[in-house]
Amino acid sequence: MAAKQKSLATEEKARETQQRRIISYVILGITFLEFLNFLVGPFGMPKGKTPSDFLFLLLLIFYAIWAIRVRGRQETIFLKSLFITPETLLVVSLVFFLLDYLFASTASMSYAQRFALTAGNLRLAPDSTIQRLNSISRYLPLLLIDAYVIVYFRIAWSRWNDHVLGGSDPIRVWGLPITFVAVFLYTISLPSFLSLAGLAPLAYLSMVPLFLVFYRSPYRRGVFYGASFGVLQTMLVNFWLGTFSLVSLQFVTVVYVVEYTIFMYVLLWVFKHWRTYGPLVFAVAWVGFDYVRSLGFLGFPWGMLGPSQYQFLPLIQIASVTGVWGVTFIVTLVNAGIAHSFIKWYEGPSEAFDGLRASIRTLRPTLTAAAVVIVAVAGGAVSMHAVSARPVERTVRVALIQQDTDPHKNDYAATFKTLRDLTNEAMKAHPNLVVWSETAFVPNIRRWSGMDPNKYPLAKLVDEFLSYQKGLHTWLVTGNDDYTVSRDQFGNEVRKDYNAAVLFSPDGERMQTYHKIHLVPFTEYFPYQKQLPWLYHLLQSYDVYLWEPGTQHVVFDTPDITFSTPICFEDSFPNDVRQFVTKGAQAIINLSNDYWSLSKVEGKQHYINSLFRAVENRRPLLRATASGLTAYVNPEGRLIGEVPYYTPDYLMADVKLPKETTTVYTRFGDWFPQLMLLLVFGAAVYTIVEMRRQKIAAEAAKRHSKSRRKRKRR
Secondary structure, eight states: OHHHHHHHHHHHHHHHHHHHHHHHHHHHHHHHHHHHHHHHOSTTSOSSOOHHHHHHHHHHHHHHHHHHHHTOSSHHHHHHHHHTHHHHHHHHHHHHHHHHHHHHTTTTOHHHHHHHHHTTOOOOOSSHHHHHHHHHHHHHHHHHHHHHHHHHHHHHTGGGHHHHHSOOSHHHHTHHHHHHHHHHHHHHHSSOSSOSSOOGGGGGTTTHHHHHHHHHSOHHHHHHHHHHHHHHHHHHHTTTHHHHOSSHHHHHHHHHHHHHHHHHHHHHHHHHHOGGGHHHHHHHHHHHHHHHTTSSTTOOOOSOSGGGGTTOHHHHTTHHHHOHHHHHHHHHHHHHHHHHHHHHHHHOHHHHTSSHHHHHHHHHHHHHHHHHHHHHHHHHHHHHHHHHTSOEEEEEEEEEEEOOSOTTTSOHHHHHHHHHHHHHHHGGGOOSEEEOOTTSSOSOHHHHTTSOTTTOHHHHHHHHHHHHHHHHTSEEEEEEEEEEEEEOTTSOEEEEEEEEEEEEOTTSOEEEEEEOOSOOBTTTBOTTTTTOHHHHHHHHHTTOOOOOOOOOOOOEEOSSOEEEOOBGGGGGOHHHHHHHHHTTOSEEEEEEOOOTTOOHHHHHHHHHHHHHHHHHHTOOEEEEESSSOOEEEOTTSOEEEEOOTTSOEEEEEEEEEEOOOOOHHHHHOSHHHHHHHHHHHHHHHHHHHHHHHHHHHHHHHHHHHHHHHHHHHO
16 A cells, blocks of 8 residues: 555656646747747847847746746755746736837837937837737747746645645635736726726725735735735826836836835735734725825826725715825725625634624624715715805806817927917907916927027917917916026026926916926936936936926916916825915916827826815816816816817816815825824834834743743752
């Protein structure tokens, strides 16, 4: 019998060795074919290698190393290569594929790429279809072999799951696929390629799979799954960044790899020691992280869960107290509560619902989260009634012009003609204010207004604009480039360029100018050109034009209305817009381009982010876009009017200005996410102190026990 068992074990070992050898050959074969692809391809495209090609080559080297490790003699090495390594390579390959494929989708866009081509950084196919096919041919075989190894060996070699993965329960074994489910649900809960409006109810379930993985995975694997979730959902939510510039999506991806990895290390360390309070830990920490990633030079408050609820008006009224952060907290709390209740059942199914008390204990996190939602909705309904009942002091008519051109791409004179024609139509309704979008009029008005119009075509165009505006006999604000000139300490002339909004009076006088303060990192602003000159020159080689940030929150003052004009994605920063309101803005008027994305999804995401600024400050929000979502939102967050995407049109908004009020958020700003950060920090400090106390107590007990044993021996 023993000999038979030994024979079976030998046969099993030989079979496993054969399987490893076959997989190794397959991986090496695919790697070799892709290496040939690197040498002679991509196909149908100009010859030559770019930085992305060499990144692909580096990835192939890792695949070759993986193939060798699969055949390793040491059990630890080849088991990790069959269970752990393919997960890592799958995520890395998927990130590389998305970067390549999303860029390939813009392969025919000369606007974004014309200058970088001359620098030799790009090699484009004649059309985006060919380039997308090349992306698929490079990465799909790698992704398929990764997926196959992950699935096959977890099933066929299931006896090793405990040894390698630390457990054999399905959540731990299939942690990465479950994480991918969370990525997908999170992405489509927001405006996405699947639904322009977004599938908001899914937001309450989108993070449940990820939280389940956190409960059941070892610490480091949990960090890996969490970072993978953060990076992949960011890329899918913000796929349109591949159109914005040649480096935006790449830099955002790199930054978020670092940010999410650090965050997951902190989150899961705190969670490990406060597991009983899991729902609260997740909700508090996630809000704190969303707040942190909105700060500073790298700030990018996009793709948060809170804005997914933009149509749930009673719920989002809490933003007037907590900012959008409170909405994110509630949605995350529901996710965490459901996950916690599920885990209680999962880890003890026989006791979870054994009687009423046990059922209540099991469902308590979910019921608590549901109660929070009910209270917030009830309070929001009362708040909406109070806001709508406020007396209207006056109504101001504002014309929002959407010219449906990218001013930087199209002929300046043609764009101006479209703006002029639409404005002439709008003037029939006698607006008090006309609003043009971000850089709607491109020639620098300050510069070319001082030039001879008979000598310079751009000076002539500016002269025509000034004459036209004066003939309107109404206030007009437009996006435009601006600059200042000063002298440095050595007497040299220093010019600073700005992305600006300019207000003109009915008499044609330039009254006020706002310089955009919060610039897009890496594509509009890079403050470390002296510290990191190599990166600065790299950005320049990819056609990045850098601006100077403004310093003043300007409030435009007209006889009918005072307003401020956050430019582009500035309206996504709650505290930035709040500062305009605290300085006296009665309305928020955002000037954006948004045409550049060629995506309704980007325009919709931008709109739902900005909508919360109206609720937070109880101020009307107006958006004038080159083509995105030109719209009017009242202080309750209700959409009053809009015009279609990618259509030359205008919106006549009769803006009601009720008696001004100061919300809790306007008065105290981002107190709520700052409190969340304080709670996380406090929990971490308490945990460290408690661990230290327990260690000292254990050492003292050990010394006391040792001393007692010595006394007994005497």
